Amino acid sequence: MSFRIERFxxxxxxxxIVALIALAFLVAAPxxxxxxxxxxxxxxxxxxxxxxxxxxLAGYCGxxxxxxxxxVGFGGYMLFALAIFLGFDPLLAIPxxxxxxxxxxxxxxxxxxxxxxxxxxxxxxxxxxxxRLSFAQVSxxxxxxxxxxxxxxxxxxxxxxxxxxxxxxxxxxxxAVAVLLIVIALLRSKLGLALTGLRDSEIASESxxxxxxxxxxxxxxxxxxLTTMIGSFIFxxxxxxxxxxxxxxxxxxxxxxxxxxxGGIGTIEGPIIxxxxxxxxxxxxxxxxxxxxxxxxxxxxxxxxxxxxxxxxLISERSRISLVPVRRQVRFD
Amino acid sequence: MAEVLLSTHGLKAGYGDxxxxxxxxxxxxxxxxxxxxxxxxxxxxxxxxAMTGLVRCQPDMxxxxxxxxxxxxxxxxxxxxxxMVPEGRRLFRSLTVEENLVIGGERARKGAWTLERIYAxxxxxxxxxxxxxxxxxxxxxxxxxxxxxxxxxxxxxxFDEISLGLAPVVIKDIYAALPAIVESGISAIxxxxxxxxALAVSNRFACVQEGKVSLAGTPSQFSxxxxxxxxxxx
Amino acid sequence: xxxxxxxxxxxxxxxxxxxxxxxxxxxxGVMRLVNIAHGDLIVLAAYVALVVVEATGLHPxxxxxxxxxxxxxxxxxxxxxxxxxxxxxxxxxxxLVTFGISVILQNGLLIGFTADSRRLSAGALExxxxxxxxxxxxxxxxxxxxxxSVLVIFLLDHVFFHTRLGRAFRATSDDGxxxxxxxxxxxxxxxxxxxxxxxxVAIAGIFLAIRTNFDPSxxxxxLIFGFEAVIIGGLGNLWGTLAGGIVxxxxxxxxxxxxxGWQILAGHxxxxxxxxxxxxxxxxxxx
Numbered sequence: 001m002s003f004r005i006e007r008f009x010x011x012x013x014x015x016x017i018v019a020l021i022a023l024a025f026l027v028a029a030p031x032x033x034x035x036x037x038x039x040x041x042x043x044x045x046x047x048x049x050x051x052x053x054x055x056x057l058a059g060y061c062g063x064x065x066x067x068x069x070x071x072v073g074f075g076g077y078m079l080f081a082l083a084i085f086l087g088f089d090p091l092l093a094i095p096x097x098x099x100x101x102x103x104x105x106x107x108x109x110x111x112x113x114x115x116x117x118x119x120x121x122x123x124x125x126x127x128x129x130x131x132r133l134s135f136a137q138v139s140x141x142x143x144x145x146x147x148x149x150x151x152x153x154x155x156x157x158x159x160x161x162x163x164x165x166x167x168x169x170x171x172x173x174x175x176a177v178a179v180l181l182i183v184i185a186l187l188r189s190k191l192g193l194a195l196t197g198l199r200d201s202e203i204a205s206e207s208x209x210x211x212x213x214x215x216x217x218x219x220x221x222x223x224x225x226l227t228t229m230i231g232s233f234i235f236x237x238x239x240x241x242x243x244x245x246x247x248x249x250x251x252x253x254x255x256x257x258x259x260x261x262x263g264g265i266g267t268i269e270g271p272i273i274x275x276x277x278x279x280x281x282x283x284x285x286x287x288x289x290x291x292x293x294x295x296x297x298x299x300x301x302x303x304x305x306x307x308x309x310x311x312x313x314l315i316s317e318r319s320r321i322s323l324v325p326v327r328r329q330v331r332f333d
Numbered sequence: 334m335a336e337v338l339l340s341t342h343g344l345k346a347g348y349g350d351x352x353x354x355x356x357x358x359x360x361x362x363x364x365x366x367x368x369x370x371x372x373x374x375x376x377x378x379x380x381x382x383a384m385t386g387l388v389r390c391q392p393d394m395x396x397x398x399x400x401x402x403x404x405x406x407x408x409x410x411x412x413x414x415x416x417m418v419p420e421g422r423r424l425f426r427s428l429t430v431e432e433n434l435v436i437g438g439e440r441a442r443k444g445a446w447t448l449e450r451i452y453a454x455x456x457x458x459x460x461x462x463x464x465x466x467x468x469x470x471x472x473x474x475x476x477x478x479x480x481x482x483x484x485x486x487x488x489x490x491x492f493d494e495i496s497l498g499l500a501p502v503v504i505k506d507i508y509a510a511l512p513a514i515v516e517s518g519i520s521a522i523x524x525x526x527x528x529x530x531a532l533a534v535s536n537r538f539a540c541v542q543e544g545k546v547s548l549a550g551t552p553s554q555f556s557x558x559x560x561x562x563x564x565x566x567x
Numbered sequence: 568x569x570x571x572x573x574x575x576x577x578x579x580x581x582x583x584x585x586x587x588x589x590x591x592x593x594x595x596g597v598m599r600l601v602n603i604a605h606g607d608l609i610v611l612a613a614y615v616a617l618v619v620v621e622a623t624g625l626h627p628x629x630x631x632x633x634x635x636x637x638x639x640x641x642x643x644x645x646x647x648x649x650x651x652x653x654x655x656x657x658x659x660x661x662x663l664v665t666f667g668i669s670v671i672l673q674n675g676l677l678i679g680f681t682a683d684s685r686r687l688s689a690g691a692l693e694x695x696x697x698x699x700x701x702x703x704x705x706x707x708x709x710x711x712x713x714x715x716s717v718l719v720i721f722l723l724d725h726v727f728f729h730t731r732l733g734r735a736f737r738a739t740s741d742d743g744x745x746x747x748x749x750x751x752x753x754x755x756x757x758x759x760x761x762x763x764x765x766x767x768v769a770i771a772g773i774f775l776a777i778r779t780n781f782d783p784s785x786x787x788x789x790l791i792f793g794f795e796a797v798i799i800g801g802l803g804n805l806w807g808t809l810a811g812g813i814v815x816x817x818x819x820x821x822x823x824x825x826x827x828g829w830q831i832l833a834g835h836x837x838x839x840x841x842x843x844x845x846x847x848x849x850x851x852x853x854x
Contacts, residue, residue, distance in 0.1 A: 058659060059659075062657075062658065062659070064658060064659055064662050064663075066603065066666065111839060111842045111843055112842075114842055114846040115798065115842070116802065117599055117601070117658055118595075118599070118600070118601035118658045118662050119595070119601055119794070119797075119798065121601060121603065121662060122601060122603070122790065122791065122794040123794075123798075123842075125787070125791060126791055126794070126795065126835055126838060126839075127839075129791060129831070129835060130832065130835045130836070130839070133828070133831060133832040133835070134832065136828065137828055137832075249787065254666070254670060257663065257666060261663055265659065290674045290677050290678050291674070291678065293670060293673075293674040294670075294671055294674045294675060294678070296670065297667045297668070297669075297670035297671040297674065298667070298671060300663065300666070300667040300670075301649060301664050301667035301668065301671075304653060304660050304663050304664050304667070305649070305652055305653065305664070308653075308656075308660055385748060386747070387744060387747075387748075406747070406752070407744075407747035407748055408747045408748075408749075408750045408751055408752045408753070411747070411748050411749065411750045412750050416748065417748050419745060419748070423742055423744075423745045425737065425738045425741040425742060425745070425746070426741050427737045427740070427741050428734060428737055428738060428741070432734055435734070436734050436735070436738055436749050436751075437749055439731055439734075440749065440750035440751065441750060481749075485749075485750070
């Protein structure tokens with residue numbers, strides 16, 4: 001009997017083609033649509049990336065963090081610090097900040113991994129609070145009231161505003177695409193296999209030589225680095241930072257969790273669908289203000305109770321389609 | 334004709350995608366000890382779990398005094414008067430010996446079995462009653478597990494592998510308690526690896542193989558060779 | 568003498584933190600659930616107390632007669648209808664449901680009570696103080712609240728280790744499957760644990776409302792303080808939790824003496840230090 005191991009399906013090939021076409025449109029978007037939409041798209045890219053990263057951590061790794069705002073804010077502040085104090089080009093500062101975020105994540109992860117089960121969640125939040133309170137003490141970055149990116153730094157990206165905005169937009173697009181590709185690649189790698197094993201049975205996987213701690217740490221550090229880069233991008237787009245905005249649990253964790261939960265935790269497609277739903281809701285319900293958040297909270301609970309795999313889970317259960325397969329399938333010829 | 338107390342009818346059950354029981358029919362009469370024998374993985378423990386509600390099944394697949402109880406929550410099934418001595422004892426590790434016994438009976442109807450009577454049956458437990466349950470030897474833990482089940486004053490006790498991992502001398506002590514339990518009016522199902530021991534203390538037996546009953550009757554009804562054949566499926 | 572005063576105040580504040588922690592710890596102990604909405608529930612209790620005091624004219628401390636049963640009932644219902652369906656599958660689902668509850672509570676309170684910060688007045692008791700030794704001033708109210716906190720923890724400890732309900736809590740925590748065979752209905756036991764937790768939360772909320780200003784967004788900080796007290800003290804040990812609360816209160820008081828900006832930060836730093844040096848807490852359970 002002959003067989004081959006396949007990961008690509010007809011649906012996944014179609015996805016790749018559709019994705020490439022969509023990407024082409026997104027690259028050309030600055031000439032196709034107005035400034036407001038470009039800003040909105042930039043925001044969507046950051047939430048898509050944050051949700052995919054959170055999903056990798058919680059949905060695949062069992063590390064439920066409510067403290068990812070730590071790295072978002074750290075990224076923002078590192079961008080400002082590198083550009084203002086060391087004269088870095090802001091676009092170059094983004095990967096450097098990412099590296100710093102990853103390095104920071106090593107000792108932090110080491111400590112937080114000592115917390116039992118879901119206590120990790122609150123521990124990660126405490127760390128974010130430590131950063132918020134610490135950066136509020138740094139007077140050269142504006143202390144508690146925050147700082148703006150100096151004009152000289154901003155004009156350093158590109159001298160006219162139009163090109164500057166296009167460059168920032170492309171940076172966001174590139175980051176979001178890179179994050180998605182990295183998440184997919186990670187899940188398809190040996191590490192992804194180890195994660196699946198750990199999710200099914202930690203003891204069994206460890207007996208087969210999977211180092212649970214190291215596997216989770218690798219993911220945690222990678223996610224931290226990438227989240228930091230997204231944070232840098234977010235505050236490059238905003239041009240202004242303050243401790244409360246940078247380390248906001250609502251903006252960078254609550255919304256992100258809603259996106260992942262509603263879209264579907266533990267799937268690649270979930271965060272994409274979730275981001276679209278989230279922004280649709282936001283653009284239509286934002287006038288409701290506080291009630292809008294109330295609705296989001298209730299919706300998230302409803303999804304967890306009635307459809308824990310989210311909207312994408314409902315779709316894929318019905319149609320048995322996986323647009324981005326990360327599993328291997330054995331086909332007998 | 335003896336009254337059928339606890340019975341299964343075409344019982345199918347399993348864990349997730351894995352099916353362990355394929356149409357199992359077993360009946361326990363009032364006042365008897367029924368031995369369940371069979372190789373590892375034959376489905377004996379799953380049968381007990383389905384009877385106690387720890388594994389889901391259809392309502393009419395398990396009946397108690399004729400009433401369908403299959404698929405009910407474990408705590409409801411326990412209230413009908415079905416207790417279990419689980420495989421591996423599974424004492425509550427943060428409870429003392431006495432608390433382990435008390436918790437077995439404090440939600441049940443009162444009856445002949447009281448703390449004093451358990452201590453009379455297993456005097457060593459009285460000495461160790463303030464110890465954490467898990468600080469005891471394997472045999473003593475098994476006594477606590479049996480006492481815990483008795484405290485509920487049940488009509489049926491399901492014993493799952495009570496001699497597993499115990500020294501022969503200790504097993505003898507444990508089995509010595511069985512007659513007192515049966516005489517108090519409790520019927521029992523005994524899952525046991527040691528076939529000769531199980532057959533020696535039981536009124537009837539059922540041999541389980543690949544999720545079905547392959548042979549059932551009284552121990553004297555069949556030769557050892559027939560029972561061995563049913564056991565191994567040869 | 569300023570320092571000694573600060574430390575004594577820190578100890579008294581620690582009692583309140585231990586109350587924040589006790590309910591959190593109880594829930595984790597019984598069902599391994601981390602309740603992200605815990606702090607928001609404390610704030611909810613503070614608002615319930617506010618409403619009760621305004622409606623009945625009762626003294627804030629006496630409002631507990633109504634606030635405790637109301638919160639306990641909320642806890643029972645919340646567990647039964649929202650949390651029980653998600654328990655046992657994985658860590659993620661119940662955690663995220665409590666996260667949703669937290670968001671709903673914060674925004675619900677914002678709609679109902681605006682973002683203005685509020686406070687409960689304890690009347691003349693508030694300013695009463697005495698000087699046990701020269702230079703050291705003790706407020707009667709903070710001291711009374713500390714003593715009541717210790718009493719609540721004593722009662723909780725008693726329930727957990729010496730009652731039928733407590734046995735069921737421990738048995739369910741040890742082996743939920745076998746506990747069911749003891750005729751224990753897990754859904755009810757979990758709901759009772761949440762009810763008890765929110766009963767403690769009710770008292771914590773009243774004390775919070777008397778001690779400080781609060782607003783709908785005050786919850787997360789209280790969750791974090793409670794959590795830090797649990798981890799500093801060591802899991803599964805209520806007296807350790809009390810000690811953890813005191814350590815946290817003292818750390819914050821010392822931080823505040825150095826610089827106001829350091830008050831909260833000092834507590835977080837002590838938390839991370841304990842995690843680094845003694846990950847099982849300062850007073851781990853003996854077993």
